[in-house]
Every structure is written in structure tokens, then in C-alpha cells.
Amino acid sequence: MARTRISSSKLATLAIALSAIFQATAAQTTDVVGDELGWLVPPGGPLAYATWAAMQTFTVGDVLIFNFTTGDQDVARVTKEAYETCNSTNPDVTYVIGPANFTLDSVGEYFFIGTMDRRCTLGQKLAINVSASSSGTANPPSTGTSPVSEGPSGSALPLCKGSCTVLIHT
Numbered sequence: 139m140a141r142t143r144i145s146s147s148k149l150a151t152l153a154i155a156l157s158a159i160f161q162a163t164a165a166q167t168t169d170v171v172g173d174e175l176g177w178l179v180p181p182g183g184p185l186a187y188a189t190w191a192a193m194q195t196f197t198v199g200d201v202l203i204f205n206f207t208t209g210d211q212d213v214a215r216v217t218k219e220a221y222e223t224c225n226s227t228n229p230d231v232t233y234v235i236g237p238a239n240f241t242l243d244s245v246g247e248y249f250f251i252g253t254m255d256r257r258c259t260l261g262q263k264l265a266i267n268v269s270a271s272s273s274g275t276a277n278p279p280s281t282g283t284s285p286v287s288e289g290p291s292g293s294a295l296p297l298c299k300g301s302c303t304v305l306i307h308t
Contacts, residue, residue: 166199166200166201167197167200167201168200168201168203169194169196169200169201169202169203170203170205171187171190171202171203171204171205171250171264172186172187172190172205173190175190176204176205176206177204177205177206177211177213177236177252177262178206178211178252178257178262179252179257179260179261179262180261180262182261183260183261184261184263185261186261187261187262187263187264188265191264191265191266194266195269196242196248196266196267196268196269197242197268197269197270197271198242198243198244198245198268198269198270198271199241199242199243200241200242200268201239201240201241201242202239202240202241202242202250203237203238203239203240204233204236204237204238204239204240204250205236205237206236206237206238207236208234208235208236210254211236211252211254211257211262212232212233212234212236212252212253212254213232213233213238213240213250213251213252213253214226214229214230214231214232214233214250214251214252214253215229215230215231215232215240215248215249215250216228216229216230216249216250216251217230217249218247218249218265220249220251221249221250221251221263221265224251224256224258224259224263226251226253226258229251229253232253242268244268245268245269245270246267246268247265247266247267247268248264248265248266248267248268249263249264249265250263250264250265251263251264
């Protein structure tokens with residue numbers, strides 16, 4: 139086992155670099171909405187997508203994939219009010235070609251519905267919260283007002299004054 143002395147400034151730089159690498163790899167994930175179910179009228183009604191979303195963590199930069207067949211389904215990002223009433227008259231954006239990819243580009247609540255026929259009222263709707271980093275949790279809003287909780291932040295390596303001894307196994 140070799141011993142190497144590393145100054146605290148080098149150790150801090152190493153900690154920052156490792157943290158940045160971890161953030162870059164953890165920040166972007168791709169989530170297939172509903173997993174194997176895909177994006178359709180769920181057999182269990184709106185509970186199916188609410189349950190799926192509750193098991194996920196959504197962060198800025200993540201990509202949602204709505205798997206559906208072009209012509210059979212669509213997906214629209216809507217306001218909270220439009221989500222609650224299944225109103226598709228003024229969506230923020232509608233995707234009609236499947237599968238559709240949607241990048242979560244900001245912190246906050248996102249609401250999606252199927253606009254064809256009565257699919258939204260039958261449960262084809264999704265509400266999620268997006269946090270700034272992977273340290274937060276992002277469960278679906280129950281009332282649309284759930285806060286996004288952030289976890290504690292910590293450094294990857296201990297900080298020390300002067301110099302530290304780091305053991306490197308070879």
C-alpha cells in the first residue's frame with residue numbers, strides 16, 4: 139500500500155471534480171412513462187400513472203418518453219387546471235407522433251394528459267414534480283401544491299487543513 143500526501147486545495151479540487159462527474163452522470167435519466175404499460179388509458183384509471191410517478195425521482199434534464207402509437211394516442215403538456223378538468227383546448231404543447239420525448243427543463247410541477255376522446259377522464263393523465271438535483275425527491279403532487287423536498291448536501295471527500303494523507307491501494 140502506497141501513501142501519498144495531497145494538499146487540502148488539491149483534495150478540494152478533486153472533491154469538486156468528482157462531485158461534478160457524479161452530477162453529470164446522475165442528472166440525466168430517461169424515464170419511460172408507465173414503464174411496460176406505456177402511454178394509454180390505464181386499466182386501473184388515474185391511479186396507475188400516479189403510482190408509477192410516486193416511485194420515480196424527476197430532476198431537471200431528465201427525459202420522459204411517452205410510448206404510444208401515432209394516430210392512436212397523443213400527449214399534451216397542460217396547466218394544473220386543465221389537468222384537473224381534462225381540458226385540452228389550450229395545451230402548452232401537444233405531441234401526436236409517438237413515441238414522444240419530453241425534456242424536463244425546469245423545477246416545478248408538470249401536467250400531461252391524453253387529449254383524444256375521453257382518455258384523460260379515463261385516467262390517461264400524469265402529474266409530477268421536478269427537483270433541481272438528484273438529491274431531492276419528486277413525487278406526484280396530490281393537490282398540485284406539494285413542495286419539492288431537497289435532501290442534505292454533503293461533500294464526497296473529507297476536507298482537511300494543511301495536508302491530508304490519502305491511502306491509495308495498488
